[in-house]
Amino acid sequence: MLDTNALLFWLAGSKRMKAALRDRLVDPANTVYVSAVSAFEIAVKASLGRLTLPGEPAAILMPFIERSRLSLLPMTVRHSFGVYALPPHHTDPFDRMLIAQAMAEDLTIVTSDRQFSQYEVKVALVR
Numbered sequence: 776m777l778d779t780n781a782l783l784f785w786l787a788g789s790k791r792m793k794a795a796l797r798d799r800l801v802d803p804a805n806t807v808y809v810s811a812v813s814a815f816e817i818a819v820k821a822s823l824g825r826l827t828l829p830g831e832p833a834a835i836l837m838p839f840i841e842r843s844r845l846s847l848l849p850m851t852v853r854h855s856f857g858v859y860a861l862p863p864h865h866t867d868p869f870d871r872m873l874i875a876q877a878m879a880e881d882l883t884i885v886t887s888d889r890q891f892s893q894y895e896v897k898v899a900l901v902r
Contacts, residue, residue, distance in 0.1 A: 776808040776848060776877050778886035779816045779869065781901050786839050791887065792901045799899075800885070801843070807885075808848040809840055810876055815850075816869040854879050864893040 777785070777800075784792045785800065800807050814836065820826035828835055840847070850872065857875030858868075865871055865888075874894050877884040883897040891898045 776810060776873070776880070776882040776884050777813065777845070778873055778884055778888060778891070779813040780887050781885040782809055782813055782836075783817070784887070784901060785843070786836070796885065796899060796901065803844070807843075807845050808880075808882060809845045810848045810873055811850045812869055812872045812876065848876060848880070850876065861894065865890050 781792070783789075785797070799805060814832070817826060817828075817832045817836065821828050821832050839845075854872065854876045857879050858871050861871055861875060865874070870888065870891070873884060874891060874896055876882070877896045878894070881897075883899050884891060885899045885901060887901040889900065
């Protein structure tokens, strides 16, 4: 599952993402998820001027998600309640929701945020 920062790095073609990791993400044998939480985070931050995009989030992200064959992961009530049990290593609510989702679904989360490793979740660092 992609953390929001990993999704944005990949979308931008950033050199911050290791080539070997990018190869794993595009391998059709692997299912790569993007969470509804990331879409919400991007929409919130773009609407508040904290994230600059070359257009509306849906117009940019949905074609990329489809072209990249990413699987959408909805946010469920079970995921939401998973946040309650998380230690307070990370205070960003979007990241806490993504961590709870990855834990509940037994997914590896792709991120540049090293703090994720403090949780009982599988992490693949972008760099």
